[in-house]
Amino acid sequence: MLVMRPATAADRPAVREMISARCAWMEERGMPSWRPRLDDLVSQCDSPYxxxxxxxxxSSQIIGRTTLQEQGPPWGWTDQEKAEPALYMTTSVTDPAFRHLRPGTLMAWWAVDRAAELGLNWARRDCMFAELAKYYLAQGFDLVREADFKGHRLFMMAREAERLDLTELFHR
Known part of the structure; x- marks a missing residue:
């Protein structure tokens, strides 16, 4: 059974191992990886927020991590969009050994449901890679726009918050 729960300091070793596995997978394919941010992502496990x-x-294997915030980045969204209640999903990383479970999709669906549970209108995210944007489209997110940030093309994505029946997938 799967569960989404807040990360704790005790999760640091398992999160480091999981992110390291994803880094190796990305590097083997010639893709930029999370490795330069590894220590930072691990340290966030005991975020005071x-x-x-x-x-x-x-209850034994961490297969993904993400950050959910009600405040998105200052770039890529209009002032009107920034004023709308939304849950912003960022720094999502999954263990490639568990690809068959679709952990990235499950975390995204959980975030959409969580946004609705919190009374927010949107689940939002962005990415810098067209292939990742296609993956997010397959999760039900829409491409709102492409934006430029410091010379990088960003794909700004959103999905309307809604309650999803995830009881078959997650233990509450």
Missing amino acids: GDVWVLEQD
Whole structure:
């Protein structure tokens, strides 16, 4: 059974191992990886804001992590969009050994449901890679626009918050 729960300092070793596995997978394919941010992402496990979440399988294996915040970045969104209640999903990383479980999709769907549970209108995210944007489209997110930030093309994505029946997938 899967559960999404707030990360804690005790999760640091497992999160480091999971992110390191993803880094190796990306590097083997010639892709930029999370390795330069590894220590930072691991240190966020005990964020005082409680905004870092882990996806855990069978109370023993962390197979994903993400950050959920009600304040998105200052770039890529209009002033009107920034004023709308939204949950912003960022720094999502999954263990490639568990690809068959679709942990990235499950975390995204959970975030959409969580946004609705909190009374927010949107789940939002962005990415810098067209292939990742296609993956997010397959999760039900829409491409709102492409934006430029410091010379990088960003794909600004959003999905309307809605309650999803995830009871078959997640233990509450």
